[in-house]
Amino acid sequence: MARIGVDVGGTNTDLVLECAKGVFYHKVPTTLKNQSIGVVDGVKSICSIAGIRTSDVDVIVHGTTTATNITIEHNGSETGMLTTRGFRDILHIGRHKRPYNFSLHFTVPWQDQPLVKRRNRIAISERILPPKGEVETALDEEEVREAIRLFKKRGINSIVVGFMFAFLNDAHERRAKEIILEEMPDAYVTLSSEVANVMREYERFSTAAMNCYVGPKTAFYLRDLESKLREAGVSSKLRIMQSNGGVSTIESCAARPIRILMSGPAGGVIGGASEGVMAGVKNVITVDIGGTSADISTIPDGRVKIMNPRDTYVSGHPVLTPMIDLVTIGAGGGSVAYIDEAGAFNVGPRSAGSEPGPACYGRGGTEPTVTDAQIVLGRLDPDLVLGGDLKLDPELSRKAIEEKIARPLGMSVKDAALGILKIINNNMALAIRSNSVARGIDPRQFSILPFGGAGPLHGVALAEAISARDVIVPVAPGITAAVGLLKTDLQYEHTEAVIVELNASDDDDLAHINSAAATLRERVIAELDDDGIARDQQMIEIVAECRYHGQGFELRATMPDGPVTHANKATIVTSFHDQHQLDYGYSYRDQEVELITLRAIGRAAVERLNIPKVSPTDGSGINRALMFVRATTFDDGRTLETPRYDRTKLYAGDKVNGPAILVQHDSTTLVPPGYVAETLEYGNTRVHRAGIA
Structure with missing residues (x-):
């Protein structure tokens, strides 16, 4: 296989x-x-x-x-929307939130870059009422047909349907879809009840609109x-x-x-978590540094966290879909260093990408990047990048940094290059703190796990900046995100709005919960069946998303085994209190807990990638891996003759004292003076201060 x-x-x-x-x-x-x-x-x-x-x-x-x-480039499909009469501007109004409360200079993404232009949002006569989903006003089918004819004239074939309280009764949305496909068989149609069958009309409409916006091209x-x-x-x-x-x-x-929407970064987090397991480390902070961005995720006790729904924004738009908890910033090997109009020294978030790429690529780029700084400081060998497949020109790097940064600021090229790295490392350290310290997590108890092509060059600097325990470098840092793709399971999720006050629930409420859970279970089983997964290999989990009465957003709580009864409903309540305590540091054990949404998660385990162990050290010494020695400048400004080692020739138990650089095809690991790089049993590497076990 x-x-x-x-x-x-x-x-x-x-x-x-x-x-x-x-x-x-x-x-x-x-x-x-x-x-x-x-x-x-x-x-x-x-x-x-x-x-x-x-x-x-x-x-x-x-x-x-x-x-x-x-979503980043704002080049999605022209989208039309059918919505309930009187609620045409929900997507524009949002929740009256200002992105920056005390700033007079800001943009509102859902207004400045709308997923659906106002002229393409057409109100339809229909109305469904809470709390049971009764129909007050029947769907005006002729209005739907007239709207679709107008969309056809405008060349719009991506259509979102978002009706009020469709999460309680989706009959009108389903009928509208049937009419759309009768009038426009090739239309790309999204119903809000299909992609976000939960309360909160703005977030539900935004999620459905985003699906239509990115859908046709994707x-x-x-x-x-x-x-x-x-x-x-x-x-x-x-x-x-x-x-x-x-x-x-x-x-x-x-x-x-x-x-x-977060497909790429998710693989990196899964891969990073598995590398932590292989290294015997449960608390890791993954930092995936590529050419354009850095994706950061905190993994406590080996558990990959799912983001709270209140935080799941993509390009400024709320999207109610489960996402791995991570922070992304514009920091990578291609991040451009520049002096702004006020004379300040900046790095990123703009990137040179791969075309034209950093100046050293020789593809016409003239702006200095983080990669150019690494070249100038001797941390990247221009003849060894990607095993020599990518030839770099160090003179172009030096010229770009000198002309764009060093000369205007009156500093040496070396100091300018060091400044580029100091700024980019500080930007990443701030993002790491926002995903750890700001959430009550002490990074001193965690290991930094850097990967991506540029990650291991920054690992020790980031560990020092946040006082992390040590650095764990994966087996193939530049390929870790791809490795993560072969270390995860098939997974499907469906939701159903079930609004019940748990403590005060009666027999009818519990019957509603159990009926909704059974329906959700059938939906995910059907998807796993369609994928050819045998029933005995299917794992179905039902999760209760709860909140304190009147609270803004929900947290996930554990459901009891089997049907919910008066005897076991306390399982949900207690689990919610515990989760609230874990996430926020407090809980109100005597307060009413509301169940808002049931979520079914269907999984099927697949065979995991098996990384082979490397040979144990044989006493021959690390010189077997020595390639050559070159001058390298470190963060303290010292330029030292630094040996390069072929990382693939190091055995488990080998220790390399800094200064040193470990070279492999997909990445380069920097070991500064005063640090030791120890090869672990799977070929991953632990970098820590000398004298600390």
């Missing part, structure tokens, strides 16, 4: 292949105009490296940034990729990483692309 994980980043596309011959890693440039070209080229290349045929591949798991990039990409793989002789199953850390099918993700 051969399996491939493919993660597409802003600069490179990373691949890992597991087959009978072993585990193989590979990188190819990302083809930004059409990511599928780079993916197919990478699949063919890594199969060639492993000596297998493309037809031998059984499964490909893909992490994609297609949907994410659409669906085209996924199906185009599948077609190109077939043409390349790959007949394997294609799975897509979802924002919640599970994988799903092409069909499911094409219909609900909001599930994959």
